[in-house]
Amino acid sequence: MARIEFFDNGNVVPADPEATLGTLEILKVLEPRMVYEEDEEGNSVPTGEISERPVECFSTVAGCSVDISFSPDVVLEGLKPFDEISLQGVEFVPWANIDENSMSNYADSGIKIRATGFKQVTASTSKTTSTPETKDSPKSK
Amino acid sequence: MAQGLRSLKMPEAFGSSARFLSLLRTETEGRGQNARPINEVYEIYLPNYGAVEVKIPVGNQKVKPKLRTPILLKEMVLDFIPEVRTLSNGKKRVTPRFILKAHSFELKEGGNSNGSY
Numbered sequence: 638m639a640r641i642e643f644f645d646n647g648n649v650v651p652a653d654p655e656a657t658l659g660t661l662e663i664l665k666v667l668e669p670r671m672v673y674e675e676d677e678e679g680n681s682v683p684t685g686e687i688s689e690r691p692v693e694c695f696s697t698v699a700g701c702s703v704d705i706s707f708s709p710d711v712v713l714e715g716l717k718p719f720d721e722i723s724l725q726g727v728e729f730v731p732w733a734n735i736d737e738n739s740m741s742n743y744a745d746s747g748i749k750i751r752a753t754g755f756k757q758v759t760a761s762t763s764k765t766t767s768t769p770e771t772k773d774s775p776k777s778k
Numbered sequence: 779m780a781q782g783l784r785s786l787k788m789p790e791a792f793g794s795s796a797r798f799l800s801l802l803r804t805e806t807e808g809r810g811q812n813a814r815p816i817n818e819v820y821e822i823y824l825p826n827y828g829a830v831e832v833k834i835p836v837g838n839q840k841v842k843p844k845l846r847t848p849i850l851l852k853e854m855v856l857d858f859i860p861e862v863r864t865l866s867n868g869k870k871r872v873t874p875r876f877i878l879k880a881h882s883f884e885l886k887e888g889g890n891s892n893g894s895y
Contacts, residue, residue, distance in 0.1 A: 738870070
């Protein structure tokens with residue numbers, strides 16, 4: 638019996654982002670993750686280059702909080718808690734880690750969600766208005 | 779700390795070229811006289827993945843297709859669980875494993891029904 642594997646596809650699962658996540662509410666913009674490299678003594682030191690910009694969001698469809706890793710070039714300034722966004726260029730990448738000398742069979746695991754961009758559906762201050770507001774449209778005064 | 783996802787909803791295109799192979803087994807809950815069926819496990823063929831298992835809740839699947847009949851899976855969900863293995867030298871390895879679940883499947887045009895369950 639074959640197993641469903643996605644190694645040929647770069648371990649990216651071709652899931653439906655809209656059906657899986659739906660609209661996301663911003664909870665917190667987290668600290669950007671840096672690129673690390675080893676120095677001469679073998680210590681990991683940050684190079685100053687950003688590898689990804691994680692944002693903690695609440696998914697209305699999944700009913701739980703998820704971390705979204707945006708590309709380094711995505712501008713997240715201006716996002717406030719409970720702003721509603723929809724993602725663009727979403728990739729789901731499952732991962733699992735275990736210490737090879739571990740005595741237990743517990744493995745850290747999860748599904749990493751990468752996105753290349755987002756579209757703001759509604760701002761938290763205008764949640765009561767019925768007309769959706771896009772990121773590019775001028776803000777209501 | 780985000781809770782994270784454990785299951786992914788799949789687009790209909792993922793199972794659009796599926797073909798029915800067989801009914802493998804029925805999963806039950808409880809033991810002995812208290813055992814009650816919860817899922818039917820079917821073997822289906824997916825072009826990119828080969829013969830894979832799909833779990834469908836008992837009672838949802840009404841049509842019984844013949845071998846190699848093209849089917850269309852409805853409301854597919856891919857559950858993710860890590861599988862830990864212990865090697866002969868005692869080291870641990872983990873690989874991501876997926877369980878395909880669906881609400882039901884229906885026969886595509888040209889498929890042959892072989893009665894009903």
